[in-house]
Amino acid sequence: MVKSTSIAQEITNTIQKTIGVESAVLHEPEFSGNEWKYLKECLDSGFVSSVGKFVDRFEKELSDYTGSKYAVAVVNGTSALHIALKLVGVEAGDEVILPSLSFVATANAITYAGGIPHFADSESKHLGLDPFALRDYLKTASEIKNGKCINKFSGNVIRAIVPMHTFGHPVMLDELISVAHDYRLSLVEDSAESLGSLYSGKHTGTFGAMGILSFNGNKTITTGGGGAILTQDENFAKLAKHLTTTAKIPHRYEYVHDQIGYNYRMPNLNAALGCAQLEQLPNFLESKRILFEKYKSNFQKLKGIQIVSEPERCKSNYWLQTILIDKEVEHMRDEILNVTNDNGVMTRPCWRLLHTLAPFLKSPKMDLPIATSLEARLINIPSSPKLIGSEI
Structure with a gap:
């Protein structure tokens, strides 16, 4: 031996x-690119916080690169997932399916939205959620009532499913989309690790109702700290932008906020770094x-x-x-x-x-x-x- x-x-x-x-x-x-140049431009302009041209530019370039109609830049991937879950309707006491084999931020974001993590198994080739094992499990553990998926044992609504693309390898999205459809689940992709990854020629994060990205210091590209929400839905995009900017109604001097919002805005400095990294x-x-x-x-x-x-x-x-x-x-x-x-x-x-x-x-x-x-x-x-x- x-x-x-x-x-x-x-x-x-x-x-x-x-x-x-x-x-x-x-x-x-x-x-090794334009990082110093763009950061200096921010400093010279004085726009270093959440207002500045690089935020809009970064969002547009992310949208173009991923093929998502809309991208909303935020402070990190966890906050992006938090907002995405709220927008697909996760409420207090709802269960959200996710892989147990994932970084803790996936589960944390579910709890931020008031949800309960419901852990599912993975499969060995994609390292992500196993759609076949999940379907078999839901056949016995859940039932559809009034258009909702109900956990037979807890009585809670199972509201959504969050597949995570482990180490950048896309999950079996076609099969998971089918499970989500049959069991009335919203699908939110945790694509924190998979910028640049494609499934059937389409970028990860663009298959479900919403997807998220992370630009932490150890990711493929970095903004220092940062994330983004991806969606094809204009209403989702507008509401995501609104909620992540403290739900402030635009006005040149009044401070009026129409609901509970979050200070999740990506600073212009971080976005400048992101633009250079995307290049x-x-x-x-x-x-x-x-x-x-x-x-x-x-x-x-x-x-x-x-x-x-x-x-x-x-x-x-x-x-x-x-x-x-x-x-x-x-x-x-x-x-x-x-x-x-x-x-x-x-x-x-x-x-x-x-x-x-x-x-x-x-x-x-x-x-x-x-x-x-x-x-x-x-x-x-x-x-x-x-x-x-x-x-x-």
């Missing part, structure tokens, strides 16, 4: 060989794809390890490169994490399953065998586009 330290060292060596350096962080931003996005995506191909070639030589690749019908942005260790060696995961990090190669496990976290222990859930297996076997490895350097 091969010792865990041997496998861990082989993985470390493979990563170092692929990236051409001995140490690397998981994902870091790259500022470089095609190169970032190409670098990430080249990095994936190099990892794929080198990891093929290791037994018990596979690199996660884009599923059928999908074009992934490869936000985070990910390896999946075989079940026979999953007990070696922590050893792999320790050895790689001790050697300067930053690796991370995937998130703790959300239903196991203290705030969500009493939340409803289906059986989660695949998510449980994936949690034990997924490891993220260095993924920055700058690791490719001048190869493109």
